[in-house]
Amino acid sequence: MDKQIRSRVSLLNPVHFLAFGFGSGLAAKMPGTFGTLAALPLVVLLSHFSSFSVYLIVTILVCVFGIWICGKTAEDMGVHDDSSIVWDEVAGMLITMLAVPLSWQTVLVGFMLFRFFDILKPWPISYLDKHVHGGFGIMIDDVLAGLFALAGIQFGLVMGWF
Template sequence: MHSSLRERVSLRNPAHFLALGFGSGLAPKMPGTFGSLAALPLIFLCAHYLSFSAYLAFTLIASVVGIWVCGKTAEDMGVHDDSSIVWDEVAGMLIAMLAVPFTFTNVIIAFALFRFFDILKPWPISVLDKNLHGGLGIMLDDIAAGAATMGVMHLLFYVEWI
């Protein structure tokens, strides 16, 4: 992130703090990857201490709130989707691990799949990325990448590969 953009956001601002993935989005290289990693402790807590219904509700709230948080932070920065905005990755990873046991192997596979879908943006994720703007545009492609990852994870369970 350019220094002038850094001056427009503050980790003391709750919206910016969340949008920047608790600060992980400020990593100088691969902020999306660091944002995805920052989601893991949150996923661990949700998977171990919440019922499935509560995890789902939390994930839905994180996704909906993320639309405003990411949109507001992008507006404050004056940039549509700066790479430092990574709450979309946090929400995407929460979705990716829905109803998936939190094991080392599952986390590694889900993380790799999510990054694959998020970076390469295959159809229809690419359509969402190109055609939606604002907070919804920032969030929805990662929500779709998380859903695609969750689908593959559940398919792998179904065929008993993991």
């Protein structure tokens, strides 16, 4: 992020702080990967200390409010979907691990599957990424990548691979 854009945002602003994935999106390299990593403590916390319904409600809230959080931050930056905005990765990782029994194997597979779909953007993810804008556009491709990763990990669980 260049200095002119950086001057328009602040980690002291709670909306920007969340959009930047608690600051992880400001990593010089691979901010999406760092944003996904920043989601893991939340995944673990929700998986171990809440019911499925609480996990689901939090995930839905992260997605719905993420539309505004990402849209507002992009507007403040004057740049659509800057790579430093990683709240969508947080949402995608929460979706990926929905109803998945937590172990180091499932977390690793979930992380790898989500990053795979988020980076490669197979159709229809690529279509949405290119044609849908604003906060919804920032969020929807990662929500869909999370759903693809969730399907992959659930398939692996059904097959008994982990």
